[in-house]
Amino acid sequence: MTATTELPVVPAGPRRWAGTWRRGRVIAAFAVLTALLLLAHPLVPNWPGNAGSLLETFLPWTGLLVLPLLAAALVRRSALALVVLLLPALAWGGMFGSRLFDRREPGGDLTIVSHNVNDENPDPAGTARALAASGAQVIALEELKRSEVPKYADALAAAYPYHEVEGTVGVWSSFPLRDTRPVAIMPWTRALQTTVDTPKGSVVVFVAHLPSVRVRLDAGFTANGRDAAMRLLADAVAAESAPRTVLVGDFNGTADDRALAPITGRLRAAQDVAGDGFGFSWPAGLPLARIDQIFVGGVRPVAAWTLPATGSDHLPVAATIAF
Template sequence: MTATTERPAAPACRAWTWRRGRVLAAFAVLTALLLLAHPLVPNQVGNAGSLLETFLPWTGLLVVPLLAVALVRRSALALVSLLLPALVWGGFFGGRLFDKRGHGGDLTVASHNVNDENPDPAGTARALAAAGAQVIALEELKKSEIPKYENALAAAYPYHSVQGTVGVWSTFPLRDTRPVAIMPWTRALQTTVDTPKGPVAVFVAHLPSVRVRLDAGFTAVGRDEAMNLLAGAIAAESAPRTVLVGDFNGTADDRALAPITTRLQNAQDEAGDGFGFTWPAGLPLARIDQVFVSGVRTVAAWTLPATGSDHLPVAATVAF
């Protein structure tokens, strides 16, 4: 009689282990470092730092494939390591996920890059008027289409001024309206809105476009130069209350906006709901349309429904 030795049955699946996943853990740490040290990413080569910061909130998605591989490999080490980038991302952006909008306020301002190829200027104007803002700022106005916006807004907004490709419409009187020289042609203006509770300096700007090119990287030199000129005009403004709106072709996380963000508060961060992405309108990936304020308190900030433009409109209510 021959004795046989029974082999133990193979486990149905591999057990969780701390031995596997060292490479995944290293990638998790690098992701966290990328978030923490993004200001150290240089701009000297292709404006890499600004490009990263333009889409900085989306770096959190790097955790998703790492998590999937960690689960497949059943690596406890990798799974625990992924807590690091998750916590860092939460520290940076967690506060933006909550609804911080309040009620009341003294002035509501809306801003919209209407797109010079907008197929329905009048409908876009009516949609903005329906939002109830006392001040509406428009960017990328096409000269031949300006009368359509003027006609649609005339009844509710008796005061208005168009300077180059930007304009402002108001239910309150405007004065001292003039262009702001940020480019060879007019793409910015400043005005004073005389509200019942006092004057407010309002700036409207449309900064130059940016591109991502294989041979040059993130081309934003023109935008950055215009940004500095705009910041200089704001610094020279003596009004106690300032509102700056427009299409900046850059996010508030981008270091290039530092000349603005170090002087004024970002309304979306102060009193928004979520990230408030505005471009492109069909699938918003970045908030490049902004409302910045100084000398007032932001009560609420939000994006408006899509119009015929490739941008979403933005709005904010402030209290004096």
């Protein structure tokens, strides 16, 4: 008898593809959860440990969760997972896609720079000169060390003849300042309000440095002090009746964080409207979050961007507005 060799049976086309729709259900489930995390982040409770605020601080980075899921879907050859992965991809794109592009426009009437200069800055004069080189008409500084203020003042005096300092925050301007006063958001002064009289009209400028936040294993995201100061600052801004308002400073929070809602519900973040990219400002060496903000009301932001690093652990942020 002659021996015969049996060949393996290859499944028919439809049956072969059917397996790709059955595989990867766990990956697909994680993709759905990622999409829900993006779309329903306001529903994440702030207890325990201000978990919701912590998530929202780094919300744009949740898009990276798609990458390992995509790799797993390709390894598993799962058509189901690949299709479902469109959900978090589209959710992220709808929320943050526009920030990938440069939305700046030419023109504008006033450029403002805000910078947490760090009270341990090794080169205050060099930092001041770098900020002045931006060409801004108004420079707001936070975390000023009293003994270092004269160094900033001397370096900025030529281009910014008007300046006011309250506590650890200050404003330098090429236009006259008036009605400057501290804003009580903490037991010591870390916020001020002033009016800048420009040739195109006046604008009220608030400068603030909110309390620091930390992530601790025993307490979670320690942001309660910041949130309390935020509410006081929002009350001060709401009480201002001037038609044009600018609020700048180190908020130790992003515009996506629900804690900033008292501000973002009233003012617009210049970076979100007219920014170049995400504008992450901290930490300066590898920026992961934009906690330094320029908010505006009654004016139109036409450009927003970050400046090169100085001797601080924050990057300076800048915006140009049109009256």
